[in-house]
Amino acid sequence: MRELTVLGTASQVPTRHRNHNGYLLRWDDEVILFDPGEGTQRQMLLAGQAVTPLRRVCITHFHGDHSLGLPGIIQRISLDKVPHPVAMHFPAGGREFFDRLRHATSFYDVADLSPEPVSDGFRVETSAGPLTALPLRHSIETYGYRLAEPDGRRMVPSLLAAHGITGPMVGELQRTGSAGRVTLEQVSAPRPGQRFAFVMDTGLCENVFRLAEGADLLVIESTFLAEDAAMAAQVGHLTAGQAASVARQSGVRTLLLTHFSQRYADSTRFLDEARAEFDGDIVLAEDLMRVPVPPRLGSTDDRASASRR
Structure with a gap:
């Protein structure tokens, strides 16, 4: 099974309908939790997802909406006695924040965690292929992640x-x-590997495109609409149109928009703005939805054709 479970889709603050961030990627035996914001443990329960299969947790940056759920997840890993090590990836410069969250409260700690901080050029081999990270442009140290299955036959x-x-x-x-x-x-015949990219809080920069290149599924923030593009640039965020333009230029197959500002009452406006830039598959993220990784392309020629669209 290769599927993304969306646990939360809000940005700075949760709303009545959107929890803070949280995204669980199941890629065969590799299960990765990205950016567990506040309430992620409960959202996993509502989504029918346990912590036991988790192999790694990836934090893009240490703003609260992307990391305040980490203490609960770590304590649940301990409570459920997860029988294998769980890797913890986070910006190297944020080690102090990780250590604080790791021991935020008293609990019977038997979790087998493997902290593996990321820096520019980070790469680790997983059962699904190499997981890499690249720095993004935000107000604090922030990284995007990319999982790329090796090509085969x-x-x-x-x-x-x-x-x-x-x-x-x-x-x-x-x-x-x-x-x-x-x-x-x-x-x-050639069998291209599948690719997944995860891009959160960032202004537009070269590494956004590098992470997104040829992704079968791109999960990307679209905090603002074009009417607030100046504000987005000032605080290091993307508009829905910019996110969609990245998808178009990078040959993305399925684009998942998320991390929506609470200032917009009608979320369909994000979809309308993105559709003007990208004619591929677009998913407007909602809490607790499940999004399959698109079926594998038949050949490298198919991927090249998709990239030219």
């Missing part, structure tokens, strides 16, 4: 049959790259 039954490859020979091809005189390239 898929076996083509008609080509296998044409070369007389059956049974154990298929496994041999996959393991060694050849079976007799038949090579893997002769009986398979």
Whole structure:
């Protein structure tokens, strides 16, 4: 299963209908919680998600709407006796904030946490592929994250049959790259890896595009509308139109808009503004919705075609 559960979609303050941030990515066996804002533990309960499968938590920056839920998540990891280490990624310059949140209150601490601070060029191997981080442009140290599955190859039954490859020979091809005189390239086709990008509080900058490049699913803040573009630039945020323009220029397949300012009563305006810039799939995030990672593209040519749209 490759799916994103949206736990919260508000920005600076929660509203009656939007909790603070929280996004749970399930990518086969790799389960990652991004930016657990206040109330994330309860939102996970409402979404039917447990902390036990968590493999890592990623914090983009230490503003409260992106991190005040961390103490509850850590204490729940301890309470539920999660049997494996849980990596904790956060801006290296915010280590003091992490340590404070880690021990915000007294509790019986048996959590097996592995703090792994991020800096420019950060990369860690996961069961889903490399997870990388790049700095963004905000009022404090902030990072965006990107998960990229390595490209591979898929076996083509008609080509296998044409070369007389059956049974154990298929496994041999996959393991060694050849079976007799038949090579893997002769009986398979390119299978592009899937890509996920997570971009929160930032003004427009080069690294936004680097993170978003070719993403199958881009989760990105769209705090403001174009009418408040000057304010957005001043405080280090994006408008819905800017987020959609990034998606268009970066060849994104599905764009998920979130982190909405409470100043706008009608959230459909974000969708309308984004639609003027991007004609691909757009999801206007709502609390507790589930968004599947789009089905895998068939070939690298398909990805190239998508990138040119």
